[in-house]
Amino acid sequence: MTAPVLEIRDLVKEFPLRGKAGPKQTVHAVSGIDLTVRRGQTLGLVGESGCGKSTLARCAVRLTEPSSGTVELGGTDLFAMKGRALRAARRQLQMVFQDPFTTLDPTMTIGGILREPLEIHGMHRRRRDEYVRELLDRVGLDPGHAHRYPHEFSGGQRQRIGLARALAVEPSVLVLDEPLSALDISVQSGVLNLLEDLQEECDLGYLLIAHDLSVVRHTSTEVAVMYLGRIVERGPVDAVYDGALHPYTQALLSAVPVPDPRAERRRERIVLTGDVPQATDPPSGCRFRTRCWLATEICASTVPELVEHDSGHRVACHHPRTISS
Structure with a gap:
């Protein structure tokens, strides 16, 4: 069994509701979840809308602070990191969002969007333009289109741009939050094949959040089923689907x-x-x-x-x- 790259332990996330009238309430979004993502493998996370999958994903990449629990990246607690250590960790853990259009700055060219994380992390200073072209080619886009803006691309192409941006900093694990749900069925298979090729090429670990169980069976090594903030079943994908x-x-x-x-x-x-x-x-x-x-x-x-x-x-x-x- 390959080594864990991302370990989520006893993760809890609760949101207080502050209404103008009536007693205060608490949303129990994630309740004591344990998950492990390994290099070169995919952990599929499924469940109905509102069960807490996206909240879990945002906690996993530290976009949202959990109420308790730990997220370990390479054996080190992500929420205990600060400064340079946290910046280095963010290189290793990237997220691809459900709607690529809302996560791409419409005022920046694609080349600028891909160069930005390289500048933040001080990577490839002497060959950034060349590296951007390599990234676009890797995700199946024309390197000559780096000067174009997000609105000039289709939904499937924008999702590929989102993947290129995540790959720019050479991560070890990707959190994929419903990466296909905003795409037409006709382009979903192309993005799926790209994800599989990139995983094999870069030895990436994936946490794949999806509502399409057929996609999860096709792509995942393991699957976890979530209901109302808790994991109710987890295991090898064939074992869960067949039994x-x-x-x-x-x-x-x-x-x-x-x-x-x-x-x-x-x-x-x-x-x-x-x-x-x-x-x-x-x-x-x-x-x-x-x-x-x-x-x-x-x-x-x-x-x-x-x-x-x-x-x-x-x-x-x-x-x-x-x-x-």
Whole structure:
């Protein structure tokens, strides 16, 4: 097993709500999460909108300060770093955002956008223009277009520019927050193939946040399933997809289309009833119990621990079982 490059330990993030009237409330966005990203591998993180995936990503790259817990980069706590040490760490940990257009300065040329991180970190001073052209070529763009502005590119091209900017400082791990959701289906495969090629070329570790479970299975080494701020299941991607143990994971996977029309017609879809509880007032015990068909009294009184069942396959459930059992 390859060495960890990014380790998230017991991470908690809570946001106080300050209303003009009524009692103060707290949003429990991320609640005690442990994750490990390794070089040359991809950890996929999936879950419904609002479950805390993007908050976790922002904490992982120190765009948001956690309430407690640690994020270790190469064995050193990122939130204990200051000054030069923190600047050096930021080179190793980069983020690619969901909407590339909103993260690219519209007043700067693409060449200027790519040179900016090089100037900040004092890299490639003598050959910055040449290095920018190399970056554009690496992500499949015309190096001669460095003088153009973001609005002159398509969505898929802008996402490639975002990747080039992240790669400019030669990181060891990328946090990819829904990098395909703003793109047309016709260009998603091209960006996916690019991510795979870059990972192999640069030995990058990826934390891939996505809502498309088919994409996660295709690209990930491991997968973690998140529900209302907690990880409910985690393990090797084939183990989780072929033998999901948590009812929530099973419901998510039942919604993934099957390419065989006959198999799709025979397959039973698990439809969850009820709404996702509010993060300001999560259920006691298991947070999924209000929508779970297996829930019993223990689910309401005791928080299930994430325990290993087989070869790295972990689940937080009082009644873990496959659909067939």
